Amino acid sequence: MKLWGGRFKEEVDYLMNQFNSSLPFDKRLFPHDIKASIAHVTMLCEVDILSNEEKDKIVYGLKEIKEEVDNGELKIEGDYEDIHSFIELNLIEKIGPVGKKVHTARSRNDQVAVAMKLFAKEETINLIERLNNLKDALKIFGDENNIIMAGYTHLQRAQTVTLKYHMMAYFEMFKRDIKRLENSVDILNESPLGCCALAGTTYSIDRDFTARNLGFNKKVDNFLDGISDRDYIIELISAFSIIMMHLSRLSEEIIMWSSQEFKFITLDDKYSTGSSIMPQKKNPDGAELIRGKTGRVYGSLMSILTTMKALPLAYNKDMQEDKEQFFDALDTVSNCVVIMTSMIKTMKVNEKNIKDSVKMGFLNATEVADYLVNKGISFRDAHEISGNIVLYCEEKNIPIEKLSIGEFKNFNVKFEEDIYDFIDYEESLKKGIKKEILQG
Numbered sequence: 498m499k500l501w502g503g504r505f506k507e508e509v510d511y512l513m514n515q516f517n518s519s520l521p522f523d524k525r526l527f528p529h530d531i532k533a534s535i536a537h538v539t540m541l542c543e544v545d546i547l548s549n550e551e552k553d554k555i556v557y558g559l560k561e562i563k564e565e566v567d568n569g570e571l572k573i574e575g576d577y578e579d580i581h582s583f584i585e586l587n588l589i590e591k592i593g594p595v596g597k598k599v600h601t602a603r604s605r606n607d608q609v610a611v612a613m614k615l616f617a618k619e620e621t622i623n624l625i626e627r628l629n630n631l632k633d634a635l636k637i638f639g640d641e642n643n644i645i646m647a648g649y650t651h652l653q654r655a656q657t658v659t660l661k662y663h664m665m666a667y668f669e670m671f672k673r674d675i676k677r678l679e680n681s682v683d684i685l686n687e688s689p690l691g692c693c694a695l696a697g698t699t700y701s702i703d704r705d706f707t708a709r710n711l712g713f714n715k716k717v718d719n720f721l722d723g724i725s726d727r728d729y730i731i732e733l734i735s736a737f738s739i740i741m742m743h744l745s746r747l748s749e750e751i752i753m754w755s756s757q758e759f760k761f762i763t764l765d766d767k768y769s770t771g772s773s774i775m776p777q778k779k780n781p782d783g784a785e786l787i788r789g790k791t792g793r794v795y796g797s798l799m800s801i802l803t804t805m806k807a808l809p810l811a812y813n814k815d816m817q818e819d820k821e822q823f824f825d826a827l828d829t830v831s832n833c834v835v836i837m838t839s840m841i842k843t844m845k846v847n848e849k850n851i852k853d854s855v856k857m858g859f860l861n862a863t864e865v866a867d868y869l870v871n872k873g874i875s876f877r878d879a880h881e882i883s884g885n886i887v888l889y890c891e892e893k894n895i896p897i898e899k900l901s902i903g904e905f906k907n908f909n910v911k912f913e914e915d916i917y918d919f920i921d922y923e924e925s926l927k928k929g930i931k932k933e934i935l936q937g
Contacts, residue, residue: 517814518579529613533707534608538555558592558596562591601700614688625678628675639662643659645657645658646663646855657855667747674739689717691716693720740834762846797823801818804819868912869909872911
């Protein structure tokens with residue numbers, strides 16, 4: 498069941514036929530190929546290459562095939578080379594010889610390219626919506642938990658922030674991710690339909706018509722580039738990889754925060770699992786799987802980059818490898834975004850443990866130094882004095898704010914009673930540019 502073969506004497510080897518077939522995975526392009534084929538034959542009628550009767554018969558047949566597949570009457574299976582041959586051969590069987598005219602003035606090269614672009618654009622827009630849902634979940638979680646907590650560097654307690662401010666950092670990451678995806682959609686939004694195999698066609702077709710009809714901004718400017726361009730696939734998987742990196746960083750924090758060592762949060766049972774041997778265990782498997790699947794998406798990026806790195810113009814069958822990598826990366830990142838959104842929505846905060854983590858971290862040591870600077874001492878000297886105070890407090894096993902004014906003055910006579918207000922954790926967040934942390 499081939500759309501070619503006139504110059505061949507022998508049948509393709511059975512194993513080669515299986516090796517060559519992309520139907521098991523490119524069947525996902527089915528609705529987009531139908532859509533592009535309808536636009537194509539409509540254009541052929543507009544420019545008098547097909548009659549109205551021929552166009553109507555082909556469009557009717559294509560819509561019938563789509564309806565039969567959608568309702569399960571027709572299965573996408575069998576000895577077909579790809580989804581495009583499946584559609585065309587079933588069309589010919591359904592409406593007769595006129596179905597063979599669907600392929601006039603196009604090649605499978607531009608047919609594949611336009612269907613893949615339509616699919617990529619639609620699915621990327623869906624992913625943007627899922628990321629917006631994740632952003633909303635983070636914002637709601639932050640608004641409900643605007644409590645003081647320790648901010649970390651090097652996994653060491655550093656300065657005070659709020660849980661809301663911490664989570665809103667991820668909000669900003671996903672906001673950038675959305676911009677990257679929107680930019681990718683804008684760049685890919687050019688129609689390759691009409692490029693044919695590599696050098697256009699001798700028919701007087703209207704490429705602008707099909708570009709508009711399919712929702713593209715314009716037609717591609719170069720035929721060779723139009724059918725061999727996989728930059729948008731690479732760019733999107735690259736954007737997926739960055740999203741996964743952000744999800745993995747958030748997952749790592751959720752994993753740590755849900756541990757007995759931190760006890761900052763409790764994950765909902767729906768996104769946790771237990772142990773087959775240790776009854777007490779509640780494992781953060783949702784977050785761990787997201788962290789693990791990040792490498793899978795990175796692998797897809799390296800795979801498509803490697804596939805494309807040495808291909809001469811124009812089309813080469815190597816490019817068939819773009820689809821499985823794209824589909825897998827897309828499915829992985831989409832599922833991970835949905836799971837993360839649900840985890841955030843159902844996560845419970847252990848407020849006391851979060852606040853207690855601030856107390857013994859000497860997180861107001863920087864404020865001590867700033868206080869001394871305000872009293873006229875250079876920052877380097879103030880830094881050293883504050884460091885000596887931390888050493889003293891570690892030896893005494895007390896927080897800085899519990900020092901007496903006499904103890905403060907032993908380190909420097911500039912200390913006065915107002916030091917206590919200055920280093921109070923809640924008060925420090927109300928000062929200067931730090932107010933932005935409280936405002937979220």
